[in-house]
Every structure is written in structure tokens, then in C-alpha cells.
Amino acid sequence: MDLLSNLALGLATAATIQNLAYCFAGVFLGTFIGVLPGVGPLAAVAMLLPVSFYLPPETALVMLAGVYYGAEYGGSVASILLNIPGTPSASVTCIDGYPMAQQGRAGVALFSTAMASMFGALFGVAVMVLLSPKLADFALLFQPAEYFSVMVLGLVAASIVSSSGAVRGLMMVCLGVLLGTVGIDVNSGETRFTGGLPQLRDGISLVVVAMGLFGISEVMVSLRGATQSYAGKGLMGSMFPTAAEWGRSLMPAIRGSLVGSFFGTLPGTGQTVASFVGYAVEKRVNRRRDQFGKGTIEGVVVPESANNAAAQTAFIPTLTLGIPGSTTMALMLGALMIHGITPGPRLISEHPELFWGLVVSFVFGNVFLLILNIPLIGIWVRLLRVPHSYLYPTVIVLICVGVYSISNSIADVWAALAFGAIGYALRLFRFEPAPMLIGFVLGPMMEEYFRRAMLLSRGDPGVFVTRPGSAALLAVAALLLLATVLPWKQWVTRGVSAAPSRGQG
Amino acid sequence: MNRRTLLSTAFAALAAALPAAAQTDWPERPVRILVSFPPGGSSDLVARLLAEKLSASLGQQFVVENKPGAAGTVAATALKEAAPDGYTLMLSNLTPFNVAPVRFPDTPYDPIADFDHITYVGAVHLGLFAAPSAGTSDLAAFIEKAKADPGFYEYGSSGVGSWGHIIAEQFQDETGTELFHIPYKGSGPMRLDFMGGVVPLIFDAVPQNLPAVEDGTAIPLAVSAPERLSSLPGVPTFAEAGYDIVAENWLGVSAPAGVPGDIEARLDGALAAAMELDDVLDQFESWGLIRVPKTSEQFSAYVAAQLRQWTPLVEAATE
Numbered sequence: 001m002d003l004l005s006n007l008a009l010g011l012a013t014a015a016t017i018q019n020l021a022y023c024f025a026g027v028f029l030g031t032f033i034g035v036l037p038g039v040g041p042l043a044a045v046a047m048l049l050p051v052s053f054y055l056p057p058e059t060a061l062v063m064l065a066g067v068y069y070g071a072e073y074g075g076s077v078a079s080i081l082l083n084i085p086g087t088p089s090a091s092v093t094c095i096d097g098y099p100m101a102q103q104g105r106a107g108v109a110l111f112s113t114a115m116a117s118m119f120g121a122l123f124g125v126a127v128m129v130l131l132s133p134k135l136a137d138f139a140l141l142f143q144p145a146e147y148f149s150v151m152v153l154g155l156v157a158a159s160i161v162s163s164s165g166a167v168r169g170l171m172m173v174c175l176g177v178l179l180g181t182v183g184i185d186v187n188s189g190e191t192r193f194t195g196g197l198p199q200l201r202d203g204i205s206l207v208v209v210a211m212g213l214f215g216i217s218e219v220m221v222s223l224r225g226a227t228q229s230y231a232g233k234g235l236m237g238s239m240f241p242t243a244a245e246w247g248r249s250l251m252p253a254i255r256g257s258l259v260g261s262f263f264g265t266l267p268g269t270g271q272t273v274a275s276f277v278g279y280a281v282e283k284r285v286n287r288r289r290d291q292f293g294k295g296t297i298e299g300v301v302v303p304e305s306a307n308n309a310a311a312q313t314a315f316i317p318t319l320t321l322g323i324p325g326s327t328t329m330a331l332m333l334g335a336l337m338i339h340g341i342t343p344g345p346r347l348i349s350e351h352p353e354l355f356w357g358l359v360v361s362f363v364f365g366n367v368f369l370l371i372l373n374i375p376l377i378g379i380w381v382r383l384l385r386v387p388h389s390y391l392y393p394t395v396i397v398l399i400c401v402g403v404y405s406i407s408n409s410i411a412d413v414w415a416a417l418a419f420g421a422i423g424y425a426l427r428l429f430r431f432e433p434a435p436m437l438i439g440f441v442l443g444p445m446m447e448e449y450f451r452r453a454m455l456l457s458r459g460d461p462g463v464f465v466t467r468p469g470s471a472a473l474l475a476v477a478a479l480l481l482l483a484t485v486l487p488w489k490q491w492v493t494r495g496v497s498a499a500p501s502r503g504q505g
Numbered sequence: 506m507n508r509r510t511l512l513s514t515a516f517a518a519l520a521a522a523l524p525a526a527a528q529t530d531w532p533e534r535p536v537r538i539l540v541s542f543p544p545g546g547s548s549d550l551v552a553r554l555l556a557e558k559l560s561a562s563l564g565q566q567f568v569v570e571n572k573p574g575a576a577g578t579v580a581a582t583a584l585k586e587a588a589p590d591g592y593t594l595m596l597s598n599l600t601p602f603n604v605a606p607v608r609f610p611d612t613p614y615d616p617i618a619d620f621d622h623i624t625y626v627g628a629v630h631l632g633l634f635a636a637p638s639a640g641t642s643d644l645a646a647f648i649e650k651a652k653a654d655p656g657f658y659e660y661g662s663s664g665v666g667s668w669g670h671i672i673a674e675q676f677q678d679e680t681g682t683e684l685f686h687i688p689y690k691g692s693g694p695m696r697l698d699f700m701g702g703v704v705p706l707i708f709d710a711v712p713q714n715l716p717a718v719e720d721g722t723a724i725p726l727a728v729s730a731p732e733r734l735s736s737l738p739g740v741p742t743f744a745e746a747g748y749d750i751v752a753e754n755w756l757g758v759s760a761p762a763g764v765p766g767d768i769e770a771r772l773d774g775a776l777a778a779a780m781e782l783d784d785v786l787d788q789f790e791s792w793g794l795i796r797v798p799k800t801s802e803q804f805s806a807y808v809a810a811q812l813r814q815w816t817p818l819v820e821a822a823t824e
Binding site: 046049050053139140141142143144184186187188189196198199201202267317321322323324327330331332333334335337338340342343344345346347407408409448452455456 | 543544545546547549550553554557570571572573574575576578579582609611612613659664665666685687688689690693694696697698700701702703704712713715716717719720722787788791792823
């Protein structure tokens with residue numbers, strides 16, 4: 001059977017001492033770099049890219065991939081402990097992870113993150129192995145109309161995620177969308193809202209917004225002493241979830257992985273949409289939805305399994321079509337190009353050892369990640385004991401370094417500090433930054449795909465409902481929105497109380 | 506000897522010593538090479554490859570610093586503002602020096618007067634590619650079809666004001682056709698839609714499309730090189746077909762204006778030697794980068810000539 005021989009080839013490539021060693025080195029460095037607030041997978045991969053030039057291509061790719069998903073995992077540590085996500089997708093993990101830490105259950109949150117990440121990643125790998133040729137075709141079936149509908153779904157999901165109410169969530173999403181319009185308009189080439197500053201022609205940097213809204217403002221909140229209370233509480237408590245929590249986590253992990261595997265294959269949307277949509281769907285489907293946002297374990301399991309599944313399936317369009325879905329993926333392609341391999345439709349058939357070796361290395365890498373992290377949980381949690389007078393200045397410095405490193409620009413650092421002030425003001429009025437961030441990410445993409453779809457249909461808006469994929473996605477978005485707006489919770493409770501009375505009557 | 510004469514003698518001696526010191530001592534500390542793209546793209550890889558070779562031959566670290574943004578003008582502005590001492594260089598290319606200054610009149614530098622364009626590296630060319638669904642594999646036949654049905658065929662470019670867009674506009678002018686422009690944010694998303702059959706035509710750099718050509722999912726109709734490309738020997742140039750369309754995205758090494766001549770000569774010599782190395786030539790070939798050696802004078806004249814060539818085209822495309 002083809003599949004078995006492919007896996008055997010992959011195993012033969014991935015299981016050499018050298019590749020195992022570089023895979024371990026990759027996830028190890030990735031985790032540590034990812035834990036630093038303000039430094040995400042992109043910076044981690046960029047730092048190690050030059051090293052990869054001296055390695056054979058498959059080893060280079062195995063190592064960089066390890067750095068990438070290692071950093072993705074590491075980013076969730078800062079989300080849970082400090083409420084500072086390393087990546088936009090990890091901002092969902094903050095919603096329940098940080099309350100868990102405040103309740104003295106940081107160990108449990110980190111442990112379930114590790115388990116959920118591995119579960120999601122292995123799920124994503126399984127999807128890749130079973131469906132890789134089909135998935136590439138699937139990504140191509142997505143046309144501008146479908147992408148637009150995916151963005152609509154993502155934005156609806158984002159406003160639902162907010163625990164401070166859908167209306168406030170929606171307001172924040174809109175604000176994010178507006179911020180996202182800064183820069184050159186794709187269709188006309190005209191600049192919008194740049195105030196004549198050439199630095200703003202490409203728009204405001206995502207990392208700047210994310211680090212300002214979450215990182216800097218979190219430090220400012222903590223200066224008021226608002227978050228001091230929990231440090232030291234229950235630090236060394238068990239990191240193992242209770243039996244009931246294990247049981248409650250399985251289905252959410254499966255649902256999260258499914259959502260993640262789906263969105264990962266779409267270039268450009270990937271993990272961020274995956275974790276937001278995964279969380280929003282779970283918040284509708286789960287029977288304990290009332291507990292979401294208050295520090296429930298499912299709220300950590302879902303986004304983590306979703307974004308790690310997406311992290312794996314994101315390699316499909318990158319490697320099979322040669323089209324990177326994100327800047328981080330572009331770096332991976334760079335690592336191949338330096339070895340004279342131009343990724344394209346024939347990559348899998350021409351370099352099967354590269355593709356299958358990478359896939360098998362994902363399995364090893366994720367197991368390494370788990371082995372590496374379980375002993376580390378105790379150390380991470382102890383970080384909370386570091387007095388805030390040392391911890392937070394360090395965090396600010398790291399954020400500034402991280403922001404500066406994106407494009408070596410000091411203006412970006414000032415912008416991040418400004419967004420920190422904005423984020424602080426918003427929090428004072430109980431507005432959450434997460435929906436704003438997703439609006440900022442998805443809004444401009446939604447506009448771009450909307451206008452492209454309209455160009456291609458020569459101005460006929462019918463494409464969004466006549467194409468079945470687009471129509472289905474819009475229908476899901478509409479259902480999610482209706483389920484939020486309509487007072488269905490009352491109907492359910494009324495239905496429950498009505499049933500026995502009918503029985504008696 | 507009073508103090509004043511002593512001082513002036515000392516200064517004179519110092520002044521006399523300085524050029525001599527530069528002659529032998531540059532580089533004494535690490536040299537920055539600015540790149541106007543984020544890490545991972547082909548320009549970044551070229552810069553890293555050359556930086557590695559220069560570090561080895563000149564005995565100082567050459568460090569690549571990515572300063573992406575605003576069509577490369579962020580990096581070029583930083584270069585202009587740097588001291589002309591040979592410690593800040595840039596991997597220069599078409600967009601910030603020949604396109605952006607025309608498109609954005611507020612660009613804060615003069616692409617010729619403010620810089621010393623030192624060494625020419627090479628160039629890639631543009632191709633017109635058709636998807637199999639477009640039902641054409643021949644330029645003349647396609648032009649006939651397009652003329653018969655103005656506005657029917659969509660073409661993708663990597664953005665308004667990108668070289669693909671500019672050349673596509675020139676193509677329509679020259680051939681008397683009318684195509685429907687679908688702009689993208691960069692080449693990646695455009696090629697995705699091209700492979701998915703959303704846009705039937707693209708104007709895009711040749712090298713990154715070669716795997717799709719081999720695979721049969723992209724059919725090259727013509728290339729913008731002055732002569733046929735060795736990577737696509739069966740594909741005609743626009744010039745052969747009778748259209749005056751020659752476009753190349755060049756790469757070079759530039760510095761702020763006023764770098765001492767001996768430093769420029771030393772850098773140019775080291776770069777020229779690096780680009781004779783077999784492994785560098787192999788890499789250039791695999792990236793589709795075509796190198797025709799030029800002297801520093803020829804390169805400076807070339808950048809100025811390119812600016813004259815592109816100015817009317819950019820104005821026509823983005824009016």
C-alpha cells in the first residue's frame with residue numbers, strides 16, 4: 001500500500017540520529033523562545049533560519065518546523081501565566097487559561113495545554129497523512145467568495161467569544177476592522193488613513209497591535225495591583241486535572257482538532273481563525289457554556305487543540321502548492337530555496353523523503369514537546385513567584401525587543417506603547433481586546449476577498465449565495481449569530497420546566 | 506612652534522592619514538546590508554549568500570538587516586540617512602529606486618543623486634502565464650482572442666503599481682487588447698488563485714513559476730527578457746513577437762552617496778569575486794537570477810536608464 005511505503009520512507013528519514021537531534025533541538029529552542037512574551041514563532045524561526053543553511057534540506061525543515069510548533073506551544077505559557085499571548089491565536093487561550101491561573105490552577109491549565117496541543121497536532125498529522133493529496137485540491141476549491149464567507153464566520157465567532165457580552169464584543173470587532181483599513185487599498189492603490197506617513201502604507205503591524213493591547217496593557221493593569229492577589233496561591237498544587245475534567249475534555253479536543261484541521265489548510269487564515277471559531281462553536285455546543293471565560297478547562301483545550309491541528313495542516317498548501325500561508329511559512333520555503341528546491345505541485349513526488357520525513361518528524365516532535373514540558377510546568381508556575389517589580393520590567397523589555405525585531409523599526413516600539421495605553425483605557429471600561437484583535441486581522445482580509453469576488457463576478461453579489469461552499473459558511477455564521485441574539489436559553493429552560501408539567505397533566 | 510601650528514600640523518597629518526587608513530583598513534567593524542523585504546524571500550536569500558561570502562573574504566561580519574515596508578522605501582530612506590562610510594549597504598532593486606519614487610512623489614530621496622550604486626548582481630524577468638483553462642498556448646493566438654472580446658480575460662498582478670501590473674498595462678497598450686485587472690497582495694495569493702482557476706492569466710516573475718510550468722499547470726506565453734531564457738528556451742520574448750516590452754527586476758548593491766572610492770573599489774572587487782564562485786553561480790541559476798557583469802560606472806548608468814524607462818510606464822499604469 002502506498003500509504004505504508006510512504007510512512008516507512010518518512011520514518012527512515014525522520015528517525016536518523018541527526019534528524020531526531022535537530023527535531024529535539026528545534027522544539028526545545030522553540031519552546032524557550034516562544035515562552036518569552038512578544039517573541040512568537042515568526043521571530044523564533046527567523047532567528048534560526050541562518051543555521052538551517054548549513055544543514056541538509058530535510059534536516060533544516062525538520063528543525064525549523066520544530067521551532068515553529070514549539071514556539072506556538074511556548075506562546076500559550078505566557079498567555080496562561082501572564083495573560084500575554086505570544087501570538088494572536090494564543091489570545092483565545094488567555095480567555096480561560098488566565099482565570100485558571102488566577103484560581104491557582106496554572107499547573108492544570110499548562111498540563112491540559114500540553115495534552116491538548118499534542119492531541120490536536122497528532123490529529124492534524126493524521127489528517128495530513130490520510131488526505132494530503134486531496135487537501136491541496138480542497139484548498140484550491142476555495143475561491144474569493146468562500147474566503148469572504150470564512151472571514152464573516154470568523155468575525156461572528158469573535159464577537160461571541162467575548163465574555164463581556166456580544167454587543168461589546170461586536171463593538172470591539174468593528175473597532176479592529178476600522179484599524180485594519182489603514183494602509184494602501186489593494187484595489188485602487190490609494191493610501192487610506194495614513195496621515196501621510198510612509199511607515200503606515202503597509203498598515204499597522206499585527207504584532208504591534210497584539211503586544212500593545214495585550215502585553216503592555218496587562219503590565220499597566222498589574223501596576224495597579226489588580227492582579228497581584230493570585231501570585232503564590234496554590235502554586236504547587238497538583239497539575240493533573242480531575243477525572244471529571246479529563247472526561248469533559250475529550251469531545252472538545254476532538255471538535256477543536258476538526259475545526260483546526262479544516263482552517264489550517266486555507267492559506268492566510270490558519271490558526272487564528274481556527275482557535276476563535278473552535279472556541280465560539282464550543283461555547284454554543286457545550287452544555288457547560290456558562291462556565292466559559294471563568295476558567296474552565298474546556299476553554300483551554302479547544303483553542304489549543306485547534307491551533308495545533310491547524311499548525312500542522314498549514315504545511316499542506318505551503319509544501320504542495322509552494323504558496324506560503326503566512327510569513328512564518330515563507331521562511332520555511334526560504335530554507336528550501338537556499339538548497340535549490342523550489343516548492344511547487346511536484347514537491348511530494350520529487351522529494352518524497354522530504355515531505356514524509358517532515359510528517360513523521362511531527363509525531364516525534366510533538367512527543368518530545370510533551371516529555372520536555374511536563375517537567376517544565378513546575379518551573380513555569382514558579383515564575384509567578386518572581387516579584388512583579390522584577391517580572392514586569394523584564395516583560396516590557398522583552399516586548400520592546402520582540403516588536404523592534406519584526407522590521408528593525410523604533411517607530412513600531414512607540415506604536416506598541418501607544419496601543420498599550422489604548423488597551424488599558426479599554427479595559428477600564430470593561431472592553432476586551434481579543435475581539436478587536438481578530439477584527440483587525442480578519443477585517444482587511446474580508447474586505448480584500450469581498451472586493452475581489454465582486455471584481456470576478458463583475459459586480460454580482462449573488463456569488464456569495466450561489467456558490468455552495470460560500471452559502472454553507474454564511475449559513476453557519478447566521479446560525480451562530482441567531483443563537484446568540486435570540487433568547488434561546490430561556491426557551492430551553494422553559495421547555496425543560498414545561499415537560500414534566502405536561503406529563504403530569 | 507606655537508600651539509596653533511602644532512594643532513594644524515596634527516590635523517593635516519591626520520587628514521593625510523585618513524584615506525590611507527581607509528584603503529587598508531575597511532572593513533574594521535561589522536557591515537550592515539539592508540534588505541527591503543522580510544526574511545525568506547529570494548532577495549533576502551541573495552543578500553545572505555553574498556553576506557556570507559563577503560564575511561569570509563573581507564574578514565568582517567556582513568550582517569543582513571531586514572527593513573521591509575512601503576515598497577522598499579523604508580530601507581532606501583534608512584540607507585540615504587546612513588553615514589557614507591561603507592558600513593551601511595543595501596541590496597537595491599527595481600521597486601524602491603525606479604518605481605516608488607515615481608509613484609509616490611513624497612518619497613524622501615532622489616534614487617540617483619542620493620546613492621552610489623556600486624555593484625550589479627543580476628536580474629529576473631517577467632513572464633505572461635496562462636492557466637490551462639484559458640485554452641491558449643500561443644501569444645499571437647491569445648492576442649487575437651483577447652482583441653475579439655475586450656475586457657473578457659482577467660489577469661492577476663501582485664498589486665497596483667507592482668511591476669506585473671505596470672507591464673500588463675504596457676502590454677495592453679502595445680497589443681491593443683483590453684484585459685481585466687485583478688490585483689493581489691503579493692505574488693503568493695495570486696498564484697494560489699491562478700492554480701485554482703480563478704484568474705486565467707498572470708504577469709509574474711519567471712523563476713517561481715517554473716515548477717508549475719513543468720507540471721503543466723502554468724503555460725508560459727512570453728517573457729520580458731531581451732533574449733530567450735535558458736530556463737524556458739521554447740518561449741518567445743515579447744520583443745520577438747514585435748512588442749517593445751523588456752522588463753527586468755534587477756538586484757544590486759548600493760550605498761549612500763559619497764562613499765570613498767577605494768572602499769567602493771574594494772567592495773566591488775570582493776563582490777565580483779564572490780559571484781564567480783561555483784556555489785554562488787549554482788544558487789543564482791537555481792533562483793533564475795541572470796547575471797551579466799557590469800562595472801560600477803555601467804551599473805550607475807543602468808539604474809539611471811532604468812528610471813527613465815520606467816517613469817512613463819509607472820505614470821501610465823497608476824495615474
